[in-house]
Amino acid sequence: MTTDARPIGVFDSGIGGLTVLRELVARFPNENFVYLGDTARLPYGSKSAPTVRKYSEQNMKFLVSKNVKAIVVACNTASTQVAETSFEGRPVYNVIDPGSLLATQKTKNKNIAVLATRATIKANTYENKIKSLLPSSSVFSVPCPLFVSLAEEGWHNDPITDQVASRYLSELKDKNIDTVVLGCTHYPLLKSSIQKNFSSGTTLIDSGEAIAQIMSDDFKSGTIAANTGVANSDLLIYLTDTGPQFESLAVKLLSDYTTKKIKFETVAVI
């Protein structure tokens, strides 16, 4: 059996991608991971398509230089600008395809909401993808720009976040939504505030869970070779800017999901 101990490379503009990383680390304990947080240039959600494309390419090149065996684009805004399924010989996983697929599998009444940054909504990638998988579905897209700042401020279960969510999501009240795509990797951190605006049977789709499901299938089919050996005990997080606040939040977000020792290194990505 082929074994491949090279790490899986995951990138995002900041902390959001850690909600993807934590699902992958928990689901694939034998694998090695490296994470790149482009904190010097965050956030991506308010930037134009060509700028996001340029940054994403630079990030993928950086991960290739770290000898990864696969690349995970753990940022929805970046995923709208990364259409390719491989980059310099490595398979590329974006977060939009798995989230869209899972949403179309979970919905019963075909009324699907997509919550995301302004840039992601504007790119229309979710709506197009969901419609191509389930043409009879209705997709309601809502930009929620303040959610990223609230998640980064750590106001994860908070009356102010509840009110912001209620304001953004009020337009969905009469839409009989049964499936909600959390179309920004920060948003799982605000799940409790978001859930309050939907009936209890509504499914929230977390990109991290969706991508872990697809990768699991690809390990089984041999599309990517698993590491059959023991994984490293370190989890290396590269940051393009130093930030004690990021580091403490990262440790907090990952600690329930892995026993690996988390190490940080500041790097230049251009």
Add this chain to the structure above:
Amino acid sequence: MTTDARPIGVFDSGIGGLTVLRELVARFPNENFVYLGDTARLPYGSKSAPTVRKYSEQNMKFLVSKNVKAIVVACNTASTQVAETSFEGRPVYNVIDPGSLLATQKTKNKNIAVLATRATIKANTYENKIKSLLPSSSVFSVPCPLFVSLAEEGWHNDPITDQVASRYLSELKDKNIDTVVLGCTHYPLLKSSIQKNFSSGTTLIDSGEAIAQIMSDDFKSGTIAANTGVANSDLLIYLTDTGPQFESLAVKLLSDYTTKKIKFETVAVI
């Protein structure tokens, strides 16, 4: 009398600096201005000191290439990393020195609050400056990270912004503050929510007004030569990233302050 028709160059990471630009444009109608918004890399408030320094230098070089006669650093976070008073032969105005000076002139009881981003507070520049001007003063610094997103979302007179302000500023309740420095150029947009947390006699210091006062003195003393001719009818705003939302907000913010025609151009600043 010497006349100098070259423009005054103003830069910020995004829209915040427009609160400075609008004061300058209103105060000096004969002058020409160019503005650079580094929207591809905003916000600066969460970035490290060396990164903010690098971006600021690149922005100043860009303005010099546009033949400016003076440079205004219309961003508090950038101002903490621009200590020099001239750059390639042009006088440089940061927003911290004028704001600090005006605060020490306005305060009666010497209890001064500084509201700013996490990066500005961490740099301690306001506190050091105010203490050097008025050693017997007490300075209370409060980081208010969500204010930038709220200002950019346009929630300028809003119950949610009121609650965020109330939470951040509750620690100042018993401090008998009579002067509040709005230590981020976005914050004047949230004046009404901020004012509610202080007694009616409290002075809010707006960087734009403070810097206009200093520049006025420098025009009178001849430190910089005024334009005695008629100003151009255009106001050119350079952006490092395209953004229709920025453009409409910019026009809205400036329209009450100038009759100049506002033009936008996207540029690379590296």
